[in-house]
Amino acid sequence: MAKGESVAGSDIPAGGFVQLLTPDGERVDTVTTADGTTYSVDFTDEEYRGLYRDLVTVRRLDSEAVALQRQGELGIWASLLGQEAAQVGSGRALRPQDMAFPTYREHGVLYCRGIDPIMPFGLFRGVDQGGWDPNEFKFNTYTIVIGSQTLHATGYAMGVTMDGKTGSADGEAVIAYFGDGATSQGEVNESFVWSGVFNAPIVFFCQNNQYAISEPLERQTRVPLYQRAGGYGFPGIRVDGNDVLATYAVTRAALDNARNGQGPTLIEAYTYRMGAHTSSDDPTRYRNGSEVEAWKAKDPISRLKAFLSKQKIAKKDFFAEVDAEANRQALDLRERVLEMPDPQPVTLFDNVYPNGSPEIDAQRTAFAEYQASFEGSAH
Amino acid sequence: MITLGKALNHGLRRALEDDPKVVIMGEDVGKLGGVFRITDALQKDFGEDRVIDTPLAEAGIIGTAVGLAIRGYRPVCEIQFDGFVFPAYNQIVAQVAKMHYRSKGKVRLPLVIRIPFGGGIGAVEHHSESPEAYFAHTPGLKVVTCANPADAYTMIQQAIASDDPVIFFEPKRRYWEKGEVDLDAPLSGAFPLHSARVARPGTDATVLAYGPMVRVALDAATAAAEDGRELEVIDLRSLSPIDYPVIFESVRRTGRAIVVHEAPGNAGLGAEIAARITEECFYSLEAPVLRVTGYDIPYPAARIEEEYLPDLDRVLDAVDRSFGW
Numbered sequence: 001m002a003k004g005e006s007v008a009g010s011d012i013p014a015g016g017f018v019q020l021l022t023p024d025g026e027r028v029d030t031v032t033t034a035d036g037t038t039y040s041v042d043f044t045d046e047e048y049r050g051l052y053r054d055l056v057t058v059r060r061l062d063s064e065a066v067a068l069q070r071q072g073e074l075g076i077w078a079s080l081l082g083q084e085a086a087q088v089g090s091g092r093a094l095r096p097q098d099m100a101f102p103t104y105r106e107h108g109v110l111y112c113r114g115i116d117p118i119m120p121f122g123l124f125r126g127v128d129q130g131g132w133d134p135n136e137f138k139f140n141t142y143t144i145v146i147g148s149q150t151l152h153a154t155g156y157a158m159g160v161t162m163d164g165k166t167g168s169a170d171g172e173a174v175i176a177y178f179g180d181g182a183t184s185q186g187e188v189n190e191s192f193v194w195s196g197v198f199n200a201p202i203v204f205f206c207q208n209n210q211y212a213i214s215e216p217l218e219r220q221t222r223v224p225l226y227q228r229a230g231g232y233g234f235p236g237i238r239v240d241g242n243d244v245l246a247t248y249a250v251t252r253a254a255l256d257n258a259r260n261g262q263g264p265t266l267i268e269a270y271t272y273r274m275g276a277h278t279s280s281d282d283p284t285r286y287r288n289g290s291e292v293e294a295w296k297a298k299d300p301i302s303r304l305k306a307f308l309s310k311q312k313i314a315k316k317d318f319f320a321e322v323d324a325e326a327n328r329q330a331l332d333l334r335e336r337v338l339e340m341p342d343p344q345p346v347t348l349f350d351n352v353y354p355n356g357s358p359e360i361d362a363q364r365t366a367f368a369e370y371q372a373s374f375e376g377s378a379h
Numbered sequence: 380m381i382t383l384g385k386a387l388n389h390g391l392r393r394a395l396e397d398d399p400k401v402v403i404m405g406e407d408v409g410k411l412g413g414v415f416r417i418t419d420a421l422q423k424d425f426g427e428d429r430v431i432d433t434p435l436a437e438a439g440i441i442g443t444a445v446g447l448a449i450r451g452y453r454p455v456c457e458i459q460f461d462g463f464v465f466p467a468y469n470q471i472v473a474q475v476a477k478m479h480y481r482s483k484g485k486v487r488l489p490l491v492i493r494i495p496f497g498g499g500i501g502a503v504e505h506h507s508e509s510p511e512a513y514f515a516h517t518p519g520l521k522v523v524t525c526a527n528p529a530d531a532y533t534m535i536q537q538a539i540a541s542d543d544p545v546i547f548f549e550p551k552r553r554y555w556e557k558g559e560v561d562l563d564a565p566l567s568g569a570f571p572l573h574s575a576r577v578a579r580p581g582t583d584a585t586v587l588a589y590g591p592m593v594r595v596a597l598d599a600a601t602a603a604a605e606d607g608r609e610l611e612v613i614d615l616r617s618l619s620p621i622d623y624p625v626i627f628e629s630v631r632r633t634g635r636a637i638v639v640h641e642a643p644g645n646a647g648l649g650a651e652i653a654a655r656i657t658e659e660c661f662y663s664l665e666a667p668v669l670r671v672t673g674y675d676i677p678y679p680a681a682r683i684e685e686e687y688l689p690d691l692d693r694v695l696d697a698v699d700r701s702f703g704w
Contacts, residue, residue, distance in 0.1 A: 101446075129481040134449065141482050145473050151442025152474070158443060159450030162402075162428050187469070190439035197434055351484035352518050354542040358573065359620040360518075 015224050017238040017270050020245040023298045025306025031246070033237065039249040045313045051244050052308060053322050054088045055301045058108040060326035061117050064334055065107075065124070069279040073337060074124045078105045082242070082274030085300030086207050088112060089247025090269070093255060094175060096138070099160075101153035101176045104142040105207075109177065113139040117329075121337050128343065146212075147185035150176045150204065154191045157200035157258075166201045171259035175203045175251070181212025183228070184220045192232040192266070201258035203251065204229075204266040207241060209273035214286040226268035234264040241271030242300040272298075345371060384554035386528035387417050389562055390535035391455065395425050398453060401539055404431040405440055405457030405493075414459055415495060415554055437467035441492065445474055448488040455539055461496040461548075462505025462678075468513070475544045476519030491538045495551035496524070497591040497641050498688055501681040508678050509642035514546045515619040515651075522619040523572060524548035526593035528558035530576070530616065537572040545572075548618075550591035575622035577629070581611035584635035584698055587626060587652060589615040592639045592689060599694035608698065618648060626652070627659050634665035635701045639689050644672035666704035669697045 018031045018039050030040040043051070062080050069077040080087060087108030094100060094112070102109055104123075111117050115137050122128035123142060134140040143149035153176035165172040182188050183206060195202050206225055210217050221228075229236025239250040247269055254265035272295040276283050283292075308314040349364035381389070394401045403418055409432035412419030422430035433440050437458060444454035458464045464471070471492065478486045498507030515522045521543045525531040531549070538545040570576070578593055579600050588596035593614045600610035611629050615621060630636045636656050638649035653668035671689045679687050 128483060131483045131485075133485040134482060135485065140449065141478065141486065143474075145469060148442065148470065148474050151439060151470065152446040152449065154439075155443030155446025155448075155454075156450045157446070159447045159452055162452070163450070186436075186466075187438050187442060190434070190436045190442070193434050193436065194439050194443055351480045351482075353521070354479060354484070354487050357521075357620050359623075 013224070013238070013270055015227075015238065017240045018246045018250050019240040019243050020249060021243045021303055021307055023242075023303050025303045025310055027245075027307060027311075035235070037253065039246065039253060041245050041249045043245075048304075048308060048313050049318065051088060051092065051248075052301075052304050052314065053325075054092065054108075054112065055084045055244060055304060056322050057326045057329060058088060058111050059084050059301060060330045061111070061333055062107060064330040065121070066275070066279065068334065068337055069124070074121065074279075075126050077124050077279045078277070079273075079275040079279070080105055080107050082272045082295065082300075083207055083209055084108055085244035086241040086247050086269040086271050089244040090175065090205050090251040090267075093248050093251035095173075095255070097170075097172045098255060099138045099140070099153075099156055099172070099174045101140045101149040101156070101174070102142055103146070103149060103177050103179065103182070104144055105179075106142075106177050110139060113137045115139060118333060118336050118340075121333075122340065125337065125340055127340050147178055147182035147188040150178055150182070150188045150191035151194070153202055154194045154200055157195065157202040158198050160201050161198070166259055167261040169256070169260065171201065171261070173201045173203065173255040173258035175205050175255065177205050177207065179212065180206065180208040180210065180217055180220050180225060181215065182206070183225055184212075192228070192264075195264040196233040199261075199263040201261070202264045203254040203258055204264065205251065206266065206268045207271055208268050209271050211273055211277065211283075211287070213277040213281055216286075224268065226266055229266035234266065236266040236268065238268040238270055241269030242298045242303070244300055244304060380557040381528055381560050382555050382557050383525070383528045383531045383550070384415060384417055386532040386558075386560050387535050387549065388419055388421070389560070390532045391418060392421060392424075394455070394536050394539040395421065395429060398539075400451060401453045401455060402429050402431060402447065403455045403457070404433050404444060406433060406435050406459050408432060408457050413457060415551065417493075417549070417554075418457065437463055437465075438470050441467040441470040441475065444490050445470065445478070445488060448490045449486060453489045453539060455491045455493065458492060458494045460502075460506045461494055461508040461510055464492075464494055464510060471514065471520070471546070472517045476517045480519060487542050488544050489542045491535075491545045491547050493535075493547045493549060495554075496548045497550055497552060498678060498684050499552035499591065501684070503681070504678065507684065509640065509673065511546075511548055511618050512642055512647050515648060520544055520546055520619060521573070521617070522546045522548070523617045524550060524590035525616065526550060526553065526578070526590055526614050528556070528560045530614075532560045532562070533564070533566070533569045534572060534616070536566050537569065540566065541572060548590055552591050553594065556594070573617040573620050573622055575616055575625040576614045577611065577625070578614040579610070579612040581609035581633065583608045583610060583633055584637060584701055585611045585613060585626070585629040585633045586637050586639060586694065586698075587613050587615060588639040589618060592641060595689060595691060596639055596694060599691045599698070602691060602695060603698055608702070610698065621652065621655075623655060623659070626656065630656050630660045631663040634663055636664070636668045637671060637694065637697045637701060638668065639671045639694055641673050641688055643675045644670050645675045647672055666701040669701055671697045
């Protein structure tokens with residue numbers, strides 16, 4: 001790996017990772033890993049600015065969600081704070097034809113898929129369970145049970161192969177998102193087995209944010225997560241998850257390998273969840289402030305901002321404009337969230353079965369009659 | 380005349396022929412043709428992409444089938460034995476059952492999970508269980524079982540053609556029983572998948588059974604007829620939803636109902652059916668709805684399983700108790 005040496009107290013994990021942008025905003029032109037793969041990115045100034053805009057926007061929308069939760073407008077929220085680069089880098093590396101299977105924190109990837117950012121708010125506000133069309137946007141529903149979606153992604157990827165959509169540069173690929181905690185799940189391991197055996201066109205994108213609610217990485221594994229891939233017969237690679245350029249480069253390469261018929265890759269995006277697991281927990285109980293401060297210094301947005309400034313790719317007025325626009329979007333989102341109507345009660349019975357069921361139809365009818373019996377009464 | 384197992388094989392073959400999106404997947408379903416040979420020769424004729432031998436992990440079988448279904452395929456998964464379904468339980472109840480609801484109807488999962496179930500074949504533990512109530516309790520799943528070769532042939536095709544996720548329980552000890560099957564019958568002319576069947580008309584009491592117990596109930600009815608009691612036997616076929624109109628009509632006519640199943644009685648389907656009959660047919664009942672079920676114990680060792688399984692005598696005893704009320 002590029003930063004092969006692990007130094008006590010350094011910000012580089014043992015075993016290193018692919019990094020193309022240092023925390024100080026210095027560009028690393030190329031990184032060549034031990035297996036001879038070279039990673040780089042070649043963005044236009046406009047593309048660099050676009051990535052910056054994405055990062056700022058998804059963070060701002062997320063902070064608005066945290067505020068809405070604190071104000072009682074959301075039942076719960078799973079914040080992505082700190083993980084913007086991992087999500088935007090990987091999300092922008094996807095091509096339109098690629099399919100993504102998220103867990104429940106991938107609001108940044110969702111944004112990159114072109115889905116209205118209000119969509120996950122239905123789930124967290126409690127007016128639905130996620131209402132976007134996975135087929136239209138190539139982004140499946142959020143999955144709450146940890147790791148279950150990795151198998152869905154694997155099966156989907158097997159279908160891609162069966163459809164003959166791999167083996168060329170414009171083939172399809174699949175990406176499965178999960179966290180460090182999920183790697184302890186049997187189903188994630190089964191998805192690795194399946195993908196290896198069937199050479200599925202899939203990228204496993206693990207955002208190692210260091211904690212599964214309160215449990216640190218040491219409670220999940222004794223080896224770096226990316227190294228597990230070898231046991232399943234496909235490559236694993238670790239990337240600086242706070243570096244949007246590196247996550248983009250590594251994900252794009254892995255997706256291209258998949259679409260070209262070269263099978264799965266496990267990417268460990270080494271990052272940090274700056275906030276709580278969800279708005280329900282209290283991270284001060286299980287981690288100390290100095291750790292959080294150390295990670296703050298590796299912030300994905302400030303490093304890209306420093307790079308853009310130093311390279312004169314963007315100036316003050318650009319940053320101000322991005323902030324203002326993100327703010328405008330956040331306030332617009334706030335208004336729309338507050339206006340999200342509660343569903344009609346009778347919709348309880350919708351979509352249990354595609355073509356209905358006599359029992360549920362009868363319950364719906366009885367429910368509707370019961371509801372109607374209150375009309376005009378004091379209730 | 381063909382066996383129930385062969386009827387399933389023919390039904391699967393026809394589904395594979397009719398729809399290129401149908402794929403069969405499971406442990407040993409390919410070269411071996413399944414441990415019960417239900418998928419015999421299908422891989423040979425349809426290839427390894429249509430009849431897929433999978434790694435040995437049940438959650439993986441169901442979880443990847445979910446992904447294939449999202450991709451537009453119609454997977455037919457085989458769980459090798461009833462007691463092996465539990466590693467896949469999370470995928471079935473938390474994912475398969477809910478994805479249509481969760482996605483506001485945007486995602487359809489037209490997949491079938493075939494499970495050979497029930498006892499009576501002298502097997503070791505985990506090979507004789509009746510876990511249907513777990514799945515019938517889960518909204519979003521349809522749960523069915525067949526009791527004879529003709530139904531097996533029709534119902535497996537209906538399950539595959541359905542856009543609902545279907546848990547398809549196969550009465551494994553009836554795999555070798557023979558019956559007439561019209562292999563050319565068009566599916567469009569068949570009964571709805573969720574409909575119960577009056578397996579034997581009668582006037583004096585209604586015996587409700589499904590899967591492997593239908594044969595037991597029919598034998599009991601034959602024996603009861605010698606004593607002058609005409610039992611009506613209803614084969615439920617569908618366990619979720621249950622075809623209650625047929626049940627209610629019968630019980631209102633006979634005034635007596637006995638539910639028979641192999642699964643433990645506690646919180647089993649018999650309890651649900653008895654409650655519903657009581658709610659709907661109370662004034663028609665001459666006696667409480669009785670249940671004849673397995674005991675509330677883990678499925679026992681094979682040498683004493685006959686003591687566990689409801690048999691003709693236990694059904695007739697229940698009939699006697701009903702008339703003695």
